[in-house]
Structures are given as structure tokens and as C-alpha cells.
Amino acid sequence: MMKAAVLEKRGRDGLKVQTVPDPERKPGEALVKVKASSLNRVDAYMRDNGQGITHELPIILGVDGVGEIEESDPGSHLQRGQRVMIYSSVFCQKCRYCLDGEQPLCVNLRIAGEHRDGAFAEYISLPERCFVPLPEEIDFEDAGVLPAAYNTAYRMLFGKRALQPGESVLVVGAGGGVSTACIQLAKLIGARVLVTSSSEKKLEQAKAIGADAGVNYKTDHVSKGILELTDGVGVDMVIDSVGEASWGESLRSLRRGGRIVTCGATTGGNPPVELQRMFIRQLDLYGSTGANYDEARKLLAMVANTGLKPVIDSRFTLDQIGEAYDRLEAADRFGKVLVTI
Known part of the structure; x- marks a missing residue:
């Protein structure tokens, strides 16, 4: 028998250890x-709504996870005690996307913590292909916050039109797991990183982890501020997971021929497209997850x-999962919410 955070019904009271x-x-x-996990927006969505994600209750939640191999088939490449990161997207290996190495696009994709039992538990069983060897240099707690947020950030920054050293990127809404990951990873490769926030404290926190400058969207006009910071040119890339509330200013912050990447729409999924600006300035728009x-592996x-060192806002045990969810929703959260198992 093991301990796990099981969702029996929607809402805070429906998730119980x-x-x-x-x-x-x-x-x-x-x-x-499982040694460690962390919370993501999808974990909150699963607890409180879950619409559009095929699953049945009860289900163990938790998309992220790292740990040690406990048991595998005889002759497996995975050995007992081996350190691994869970690749929670269970891909089919047969569709055109899997054959092209684009597992996130798999037509038969089933994600642990969404479509099947996840990692808010002492043990998890997944196909052998769903584990990435975890280097010894990364401890379990740091590794526990990497799978969803930092993988998403890596693909957004270095996927279709990779951010290059010396280029500039605007990260909209400093403080969340993906945005803090984008700041850190972009700075690692020598890019200039600009951020937005409604909090002066978060702007300072962003600078402390690598941001070069920021604009307070509550008190200042974002695109004007970004143009001032880029000598009237605009940034090469915008990372925007906010959606409707920020979209117009994000487009206006881009240089001619720039690109905007989105992995979410927390304020709404139907912003004005502004097609004239898109084609006149020849902007690229693409989604990523x-x-x-x-x-x-590269991450x-x-x-x-x-x-x-990934940015960890707070640490909780599995028994404190309710408090961890509360912290995920806190306005002053900066970075990831870790759950140790």
C-alpha cells in the first residue's frame, strides 16, 4: 500500500491524501x-474543472515527478536505483509525430496526472520509454520542479525559431513557473531578458535571477516601455501565456520579423489577432507545450x-498538498511550488 493524493470529486475538498x-x-x-514533484496550473485545472481532458475519477493527480527505479523487466535498460525524471506524456511510438520525434503532438497521447494516475504518490508505473536519466549533479528537489515548467520553457525558447545569444526576449508576467524558467534559460545562452509584472517586488525578483529590465504594466504602458528599452526597435521574441489581457501590447513590443510564442491563456483565449500588424510587420506566431x-534530455x-538552480518559491510535503495548492494561487508566488514525497 502507498500514500497518494487522490481526486475523488471536483474542488478543494475532493482531493485527499x-x-x-x-x-x-x-x-x-x-x-x-517518487522523490519529488511540483504543482502546475494544469493540476489546479484538474482539481477544479478538468473539462476537455478525458479521464475518470478517482484519479491520482500530479504531472511532475522524479525518483528512482524500483522495478523493471528483466534485461531492461532501466536498473533498480537508477535516478530518473518522469516524462509524463505517454506517447504511442507509432503515429507520424512520434516517428518524427515530436512526442508532444502524438495523436494517442495520455498524460500522467491528467488521463491516467500521476505522481502525487509514493510510486508510479509508466512505460519504460517515459523515463529520462537524471544526472547526478541535479538533486531530487531541484529536479522535481523541472519536468513541466522548465521543459515547456526550453521548447518555447529553443524550438521552432530558437532564441539566439545577443537577441532580446520579453517574458510577460514574471513570477510563474514557466516565466521564471524562461528568464533563467534565456539568460544562460546570453540573451537580453525583459519582463513585465504588476508588482515592483516581482520585477526586482526577476532581475535577481537574470532579467535585465522590466515594465510595471499597472503603472506604465508596456509596449512604449519596451520600445524605450530597445531604442525603438522592439524585442526579437515575446513569451506570452497570459492571453487576452496582454496580447495587444505583446504584439506591439515585437520588432519587425519578430516572433511571439504562447503556451497558455490565463486571461482568455480569444484576443484581437490584429492581422494587419501580423502581415505588415511579418510576425511569426506559434503555440508550444x-x-x-x-x-x-537537453534541458x-x-x-x-x-x-x-531552478526557482523554488516554497516546499510542502505530500500530506500538505492542500496548502501547496493554496500557495500555487497566491498572488505573491514567485517560482515553483515543490512537493516532496
Whole structure:
């Protein structure tokens, strides 16, 4: 038997830490003893809504996870005691996207913590292909906050039109897990990083982890501020997961031929497109989520080789999962909410 955070019904009272049977390891799967996890927006969405995500209740939540191999098939490349990061997107290996190495686009994708039991538990069993070797240089707590936020940030920055050393990037809404990851990773490769926030404290916190300058969108006009900071040119890239509330200013902050990348729409998914601006200034717009398996490996190598310390806002145990969710929603949160198992 193991301890797990099980969602039995929607809402805060529906998520309870309880004792449940250990997961049954199927042939071709590996059983992992989970050491750490962290909270993401999708975990809150699953708890409170879950609409559009095919699943049944009860379900163990938790998309992120790192730990040690407990059991695998005889002859497996995964050995007992091996340190791994969970690649929570269970991909089919057969569709055109999987064959191209683009696992996040798999047509049969099932995500742990969304479509099947996740990692807010002492153990999780997943197909052997869903584990990435975790370098010894990264401790479990730091690694626990990497899977969703830092993989997403890596793909956004270095995916379709990779951010280059010397280029500039605007990260909209400093403070969240993905935005703090983007600040750190962009700075690592020598980009100039600008940020927005409604909080002067968060702007200072962003500067402390690598941002070069920031604009307070509550007191200042964002695009005017960004143009002033870029000598009237605009930035090469904008990372915007806010959506309707920021979209117009994000477009106006881009240089001619720049690109805007989105991985979310927390304030609404139907902003004005401004097609004239898009085609006259020849802007690129693309969406992104998660990372492919190769990108996940590259992220871990980057973190291990540079000694990057991910931004952890707060730490909770599995028994404190309700408090961890409360912290995820806190206005002054800056960085990731860690859950140790």
C-alpha cells in the first residue's frame, strides 16, 4: 500500500491524501519510487474543472515527478536505483509525430496526472520509454520542479525559431513557473531578458535571477516601455501565456520579423489577432507545450552542466498538498511550488 493524493470529486475538498494499493506494473513498464514533484496550473485545472481532458475519477493527480527505479523487466535498460525524471506524456511510438520525434503532438497521447494516475504518490508505473536519466549533479528537489515548467520553457525558447545569444526576449508576467524558467534559460545562452509584472517586488525578483529590465504594466504602458528599452526597435521574441489581457501590447513590443510564442491563456483565449500588424510587420506566431524527449534530455544536460538552480518559491510535503495548492494561487508566488514525497 502507498500514500497518494487522490481526486475523488471536483474542488478543494475532493482531493485527499489517502492510502491506496501500489500501482500494478505491467510488462514493458517500470515502477518508480517518487522523490519529488511540483504543482502546475494544469493540476489546479484538474482539481477544479478538468473539462476537455478525458479521464475518470478517482484519479491520482500530479504531472511532475522524479525518483528512482524500483522495478523493471528483466534485461531492461532501466536498473533498480537508477535516478530518473518522469516524462509524463505517454506517447504511442507509432503515429507520424512520434516517428518524427515530436512526442508532444502524438495523436494517442495520455498524460500522467491528467488521463491516467500521476505522481502525487509514493510510486508510479509508466512505460519504460517515459523515463529520462537524471544526472547526478541535479538533486531530487531541484529536479522535481523541472519536468513541466522548465521543459515547456526550453521548447518555447529553443524550438521552432530558437532564441539566439545577443537577441532580446520579453517574458510577460514574471513570477510563474514557466516565466521564471524562461528568464533563467534565456539568460544562460546570453540573451537580453525583459519582463513585465504588476508588482515592483516581482520585477526586482526577476532581475535577481537574470532579467535585465522590466515594465510595471499597472503603472506604465508596456509596449512604449519596451520600445524605450530597445531604442525603438522592439524585442526579437515575446513569451506570452497570459492571453487576452496582454496580447495587444505583446504584439506591439515585437520588432519587425519578430516572433511571439504562447503556451497558455490565463486571461482568455480569444484576443484581437490584429492581422494587419501580423502581415505588415511579418510576425511569426506559434503555440508550444511540453517538450519532446530529446529536448527533455537537453534541458537536463543544460541544468547539470551549468549548475542552474531552478526557482523554488516554497516546499510542502505530500500530506500538505492542500496548502501547496493554496500557495500555487497566491498572488505573491514567485517560482515553483515543490512537493516532496
